[in-house]
Amino acid sequence: MVARCRRDGAIAGDWRAQLEAPRPVIRNPLAWCAWTLAALGATFMDRNPWLQGLLLLILVNVWLPYRRGRALHLRLGLMLGVIPVLFSVALSRFGEHLIVTLPAIPIVGGRWTWEAALFGASSGAALLLTVIAFGVLQSTVRSADLISLLPPLLYRAGTAFALSVAFAPKTVSSFHAIVEARQLRGQRSGWRSSPTILLPLLLTALEQALQYGESLDARGYGNRRRSRYRPISWAASDGIALLSAGIALLLTLAAHPASYNPYTNIVPSAPSILSVIALLLLAAPAAVAVIAREDHAADRD
Secondary structure, eight states: OHHHHHHHHHHHHHHHHHHHSOOOSOOOHHHHHHHHHHHHHHHHHOOOHHHHHHHHHHHHHHHGGGOTTOOHHHHHHHHHHHHHHHHHHHHOOOOSSEEEEEOSOTTTOEEEEHHHHHHHHHHHHHHHHHHHHHHHHHHHSOHHHHHHTSOHHHHHHHHHHHHHHHHHHHHHHHHHHHHHHHHHTTOOOSGGGHHHHHHHHHHHHHHHHHHHHHHHHHTTTTOSSOOOSSOOOOOHHHHHHHHHHHHHHHHHHHHOOOOOOTTTOSSOOOOOHHHHHHHHHTTHHHHHHHHHHHHHHHHHO
């Protein structure tokens, strides 16, 4: 009984945290998609370390209000960002600025250079920025809103794909629940018990599939005429975000940034003015959120 009360209290706390979490000021999914596209364009078209650092600060400032206590994207991005550095330093032998010389160990032995470390750091920073950009998109836009942007020919395929992606983690959680229930009953575990685990897992998956089918049928899935429960609306903040993202993408394409190669010049060149302006325009969602929050506080006073 105590455990149940604790679980209920935890669940109530989670719902309270979700209700208190700030809702995105920019609610149009098309504006967030355009912003993500502009951020990805700036990430992959310019590897200048100064611009990567500025873009990282901007993306983190946009992502922080909507993180809802979850830092999975940041941890995943940091892990992916470290891997290219390790591979580049361990496998590359080029460069003049020496870090350390290891003994004659296969694969990793030899000269470790700063040029290789900076080259790997540039690639790792691009991966980190990509993960954070998609993390912002996932935190601010629902999958149903993204599917609603698809044309009619791809709408059903997109819905089926979204359901299949959402179905996978539920299957994994069902598997862990079945294994835990078997352990509580004192039943053995291992490959010999696979049939007794797969059968309940299959039945659970079929029940969930039937529930999905019933919910889709209740919502009129498969009808010839497509309906919208919540039509997409536009606000001034959405227009500002979309316009700033479009201008940022155009400026990034017009800047023609020179590729950064630490093997030829370890010191990065100064970024162009167009590239800096393009990155500053990507901070529009954070600026709009701050202005809207101040206006809301002034109205309450």
